[in-house]
Amino acid sequence: MTKKSPITVAHGDGIGPEIMVATLKILEAAGAQLEIETIEIGEKVYKRGVMSGIEDKSWESIQRTKCFLKAPISTPQGGGFKSLNVTVRKSMALYANVRPCISYHPYVRTTQPVMNMVIVRENEEDLYAGIEHQQTDNVVQCLKLISHTGSERIVRYAFEYARAHGRKKVTCISKDNIMKMTDGLFHRIFDTVAKEYPELTANHMIVDIGAAKIAAAPHLFDVVVTENLYGDILSDIAAEVSGSVGLCGSANIGKHGAMFEAVHGSAPDIAGQNIANPSGLLNAAVLMLQHLGQTEVAAKIQNAWLATIEDGIHTGEIFNPQVSAKRANTTEFSDAVIERLGKLPKYFPAMVASEEKQMKLPDIQMPKRGLKKLEGVDVFVDWRDRGNVAELAGQVKSLSNSLKLSSIDSRGLLVWPEAIAKSEQGDHWRCRFTPANDTAPVTHEQIIQLLQSFLKAGVEVIKTENLYSFDGVRGFTVAQGQ
Numbered sequence: 001m002t003k004k005s006p007i008t009v010a011h012g013d014g015i016g017p018e019i020m021v022a023t024l025k026i027l028e029a030a031g032a033q034l035e036i037e038t039i040e041i042g043e044k045v046y047k048r049g050v051m052s053g054i055e056d057k058s059w060e061s062i063q064r065t066k067c068f069l070k071a072p073i074s075t076p077q078g079g080g081f082k083s084l085n086v087t088v089r090k091s092m093a094l095y096a097n098v099r100p101c102i103s104y105h106p107y108v109r110t111t112q113p114v115m116n117m118v119i120v121r122e123n124e125e126d127l128y129a130g131i132e133h134q135q136t137d138n139v140v141q142c143l144k145l146i147s148h149t150g151s152e153r154i155v156r157y158a159f160e161y162a163r164a165h166g167r168k169k170v171t172c173i174s175k176d177n178i179m180k181m182t183d184g185l186f187h188r189i190f191d192t193v194a195k196e197y198p199e200l201t202a203n204h205m206i207v208d209i210g211a212a213k214i215a216a217a218p219h220l221f222d223v224v225v226t227e228n229l230y231g232d233i234l235s236d237i238a239a240e241v242s243g244s245v246g247l248c249g250s251a252n253i254g255k256h257g258a259m260f261e262a263v264h265g266s267a268p269d270i271a272g273q274n275i276a277n278p279s280g281l282l283n284a285a286v287l288m289l290q291h292l293g294q295t296e297v298a299a300k301i302q303n304a305w306l307a308t309i310e311d312g313i314h315t316g317e318i319f320n321p322q323v324s325a326k327r328a329n330t331t332e333f334s335d336a337v338i339e340r341l342g343k344l345p346k347y348f349p350a351m352v353a354s355e356e357k358q359m360k361l362p363d364i365q366m367p368k369r370g371l372k373k374l375e376g377v378d379v380f381v382d383w384r385d386r387g388n389v390a391e392l393a394g395q396v397k398s399l400s401n402s403l404k405l406s407s408i409d410s411r412g413l414l415v416w417p418e419a420i421a422k423s424e425q426g427d428h429w430r431c432r433f434t435p436a437n438d439t440a441p442v443t444h445e446q447i448i449q450l451l452q453s454f455l456k457a458g459v460e461v462i463k464t465e466n467l468y469s470f471d472g473v474r475g476f477t478v479a480q481g482q
């Protein structure tokens with residue numbers, strides 16, 4: 001007999017308890033080998049004044065079991081409460097969000113009858129690092145941070161997932177025609193890792209056309225791997241066009257454990273009525289069983305669920321008189337799945353447990369140290385009410401003997417020495433300094449002296465960014481028009 005896997009379960013808010021009870025009943029009937037620790041999260045905990053929505057002893061359970069099956073919770077608005085989802089994601093270092101988006105045509109209404117794709121979204125970095133600053137009256141910034149290790153980890157995960165699940169193609173989606181360094185790194189790593197998987201087709205799409213194709217021709221996709229923000233948007237587009245947001249489950253895979261949940265929220269509008277569809281959470285539980293290596297039970301549940309959908313046993317929100325045989329409530333639906341355990345679907349392809357292979361997820365190594373050379377500095381300044389950009393250039397041009405002002409731009413658009421377009425009034429300027437003598441190396445002391453000169457001249461520096469090359473390759477972009 002398979003050893004029992006310890007898991008932590010939270011019943012959540014709204015419809016959470018109803019769909020969790022239904023899901024656990026099916027897992028038990030199917031013979032899932034689980035040792036369940038139940039914790040409380042969400043509204044009740046927030047109301048006790050716990051700002052994170054989860055108590056320490058519940059944390060200990062998740063840290064011990066490293067596997068969390070979570071029902072949706074209601075996040076209170078305002079009042080300084082922290083998002084539980086973000087806390088869990090960060091604490092468990094959940095780097096991969098995996099969301100299968102499948103259409104169940106003709107049994108569930110959809111505009112896209114042929115669709116069976118999985119979106120693998122990087123979950124820890126990108127613009128979601130939450131590093132934002134207001135720098136001037138006019139300008140705020142949000143830092144987009146993409147790492148070599150973070151990109152390689154998610155890209156490898158996507159290829160391993162594709163191989164283990166018998167998928168044929170992996171598509172990378174980025175915007176590296178514009179963000180040549182951040183998205184360029186992601187794309188480059190994808191191309192490198194793809195070579196290790198010659199049996200899989202690998203291609204790349206720019207996010208704008210990629211999003212359009214997912215909406216209009218999702219049959220073109222199999223596994224998609226992408227950065228955090230694009231993944232957030234694309235996975236909702238994909239779930240929506242599949243027609244089955246309420247049926248979607250997702251896995252969040254981390255370095256310190258994994259979390260599984262339905263894609264939808266706590267649906268307070270239908271809570272307590274025993275009419276919610278438990279399928280999103282059940283499909284998340286199937287992903288959990290696969291993760292735990294209980295692939296036979298996972299397949300048994302998945303096949304019984306598909307047979308239930310094919311038999312027209314449908315909850316209210318997907319009920320369609322043309323194809324549905326019975327409008328089932330939550331309990332009736334879960335009982336129908338249990339009755340079909342051991343049966344195979346007739347129309348949809350059945351899940352086959354033995355085809356699942358173990359995923360190989362190596363420790364990701366830091367890139368080797370390159371020869372890092374300081375090539376100059378960008379000094380960002382708040383300059384307003386003291387004349388136009390020519391006057392700013394006049395002020396800062398003579399602040400250093402060893403570093404020369406080579407350009408000024410406004411949010412990436414060149415405005416000095418030549419303006420490529422008439423720039424509107426602004427207060428946020430980047431002054432780029434490079435060595436006065438082109439061959440001389442730049443030192444940090446020169447930059448500190450330069451900043452002291454800015455201070456003396458009364459020009460407010462809002463930030464600096466060092467310009468480096470690595471192994472002779474320029475590690476910074478130039479302004480538009482340069």
Ligand code: NAD
Binds near residue numbers: 264268270279317
């Ligand atoms: P929602 O997903 O809860 O509901 C949207 C609509 O879909 C509602 O009409 C609802 O009745 C319906 N619906 C959702 N799940 C269903 C199901 N299983 N069966 C039948 N119908 C279903 O989204 P919302 O209304 O925007 O959010 C409600 C609450 O859920 C909010 O407090 C939000 O913060 C929270 N939320 C939590 C999570 C999570 O815990 N992961 C995710 C999203 C939203």
